[in-house]
Amino acid sequence: MDISESVVSAGRAVLDIVEREWQPLSPAELEQRLDQAVEDILEADLMGQLRTQPPTTIYLQLQQSQADVQPQVLQTTTTCSSQEEDETGDPGEPLQTSDSAAVQHIADLLQSSKSRTRMAGRACLSLPHTIMLSLTLLSERISYRTVSHRFHLEKGNIHRIFFSFCERINMLEETLITWPSGQEAGEALVPLFSPEKEQEDQDVPLVLGVLGHTCIPIRLPFGKRDVESTAPEVKRMKTEAHADSWLNLELVCDHNGRFLNCRISKESDVDRGRALRDKLQQNPDLLPSGSCLVARSEYPLSAQILTPYSGSLGPREELFNKTLEGHFHILDQAVANLKARFQRLRYLDIGNYDRARAVVLTACVLHNVFLDMGQVVQGEVEKEDSLFSEAEQEMDEEGVQRRDAISDLLFKNFDCVGT
Template identity: 25%
Template sequence: MALETCVAFLLADELDSDEYGHVKTTLPLKAWGTRDDEEEDDDGVDEGHSYFSDIVPNLSARDFQKYFHLSPTQVEELVHLMPPREWTSSSLEGCTVRRAVLASLWTLSTLEFHASVAVRFQTSESLLLHQLHEFCALVTGHLADRICWPKWSDAEASVAGFSGAVGLPGTVCVAGYCLVPMERPVDVPEPDAYRVSETTYAVNLMAFCDHQGCFTYVSAEHPGAWHTSRVLQETDVGRALQRDPGTLLCGKHIVGDASFPLSENLLTPFPDHGALGEKKRRYNSKVQAALRVVRGALHGLRWTYPRLKMLQMNSVAQTSLAVHTCCILHNMYLDTNNAASLECMEEEFITQKPFHELPTGHSGSLGGISKRQDIAASLGRKPKKEAKTLVMCVWP
């Protein structure tokens, strides 16, 4: 049993330092060596070489945040969310709420085998997964307001951010999407609707971001095989755009790619058939720059929480909870850190047919077509001198 434990630890370290070095750097190894005179506990884990009890307490605040992607203060906030559970009094497992939180964060932050994570945190694999589901349910239940649609001053700040950084006026949010793989779902009436290839099932993660890459709305429950336009219709944002866009946007608009339907409230690029004029090309360039914000956020989400690339869950409900949890944690990270500058590979994202090329699609609403033309025409105009003077006075 000592040999098996040693091999498990070596595998865990190899996974961290080699294949997933972008998520975890090499950890201190002073507590990882084996001693023949140590007695093992009933679970086969050497209590003298506990990652949780020997290494974590000695991490600096900087290293702690590097490994768990949250500050110690933020982790304590999560610990307080979890009330005492039956397993906290189990003498066999010896688990605490703090250990469960850190184990859950580690599980989401790596692709390390569940069995290896269980050894690392001195628990069982079954309990590790049970705690992960509880953790996700509590985070999404208690911290749902960490993902909120920008209103009032937040909306104005986002509009100013997109206008200043991208040069696209009136934009309050950008919309994007990606696939989150899962196992064949057993909790939906039509599981094959989630099949995206012969052997792969997935949910569609549709996300909206502000100018800082902070998630303002996410949906992760609809089949990955659905077209973006259909997913949008089934989300709260999509329904609000149909029923009461004024309350949602207050005269502003969202920007999305060509797979979204063009409207006055959701602007998309001009179709490029090789004959676009200068103004339309400039407009498209600025739209793509805005879309890189949400694509970068989604890329950063999966870079920070690579477990989303391989969620071994056969429940749409549990998958959705895990995705929402990672998005909330992403926003919490941005509370105390600037967004990382990550090169986003286009092939990481699914490409869908433009909405206007669908059998039921169209070229856009009259209001959307007109607004897009007006914005494209305005992008090349020079600002008035009075406006420039005012800006210089406000921002010396």
């Protein structure tokens, strides 16, 4: 290879690096940046004139300029200018918001994670403001266009920043959505029911967590809906038959509503807890002695996962089922809180499965982060249709025997209270 070829090769390598970090602006992005520059120049000029001219003159000039450029609403005080800098995410200014503690905590988690790579996006946006932008997209039912105007960034840039943030948060899954062990597992255990004092010496089973699921609707490949619409998307989507228009979110949570396990799959990939059941059977140490998970009847019954009775029920079976319902409400409330805080999960306007999954997992990880900080958004529990088609419940013999033994103990305890 001669010198000229070496120079060309080196030049191409440099161009590749530059292109990865600083992609060329699209025409739409360039137009918005030019508009923003014009607005900034006009604002600076008007604020300068304010010091030498009466407010009435400034107001007339502002009205005249609206015919050519759409300026932002200006106040004739310096307070407005500083507030606008905070809202637009000026990386040189501190974040003034009630969520600053949460933003700082998430920033600390990202900075302490294994991946310290630069987040995507051309804008010189500080990490706290990147987090605030991403939380805005997750928590509010607003479009990229609205966020673009709020943060004064191009839509394409916001898109890259947001999904880069989700990728980084996903890397924290193993440290923030964890299966408890040792002392942590002991603190997570709660009794299946509260026995009377004279029955406390009996072996009352303990519950480590509740297994359940919810549906996350995503955009169909052939269409796109208004992300800011308040119409009931879920009801409309149920009338449209299309494979994989949903994500299945299978969760295990403890009695505090903290997620211990998370599995996200396509609509056509319904596991019904089989993988978790098999894992618990192969690794008995995952469950402390005498403990179990509880789940609704669509899940397989085993010695590790207790489910309600189905079919014709007697008093003993009805009492057992009613006892489990109290535990199911814990998961239902945790899911309601998740969707109340991260309202974008009501309908993900994303046609790409991998990216939709990344957003859902980000919400689940951040759910635990906010819960650890004591910041809980209380959602309203809504009844969901089952993901699973009606089929005969899977049961193994050991699971049947354990459920019968526990229901006998529960019924005996109930009889003692009645007498």
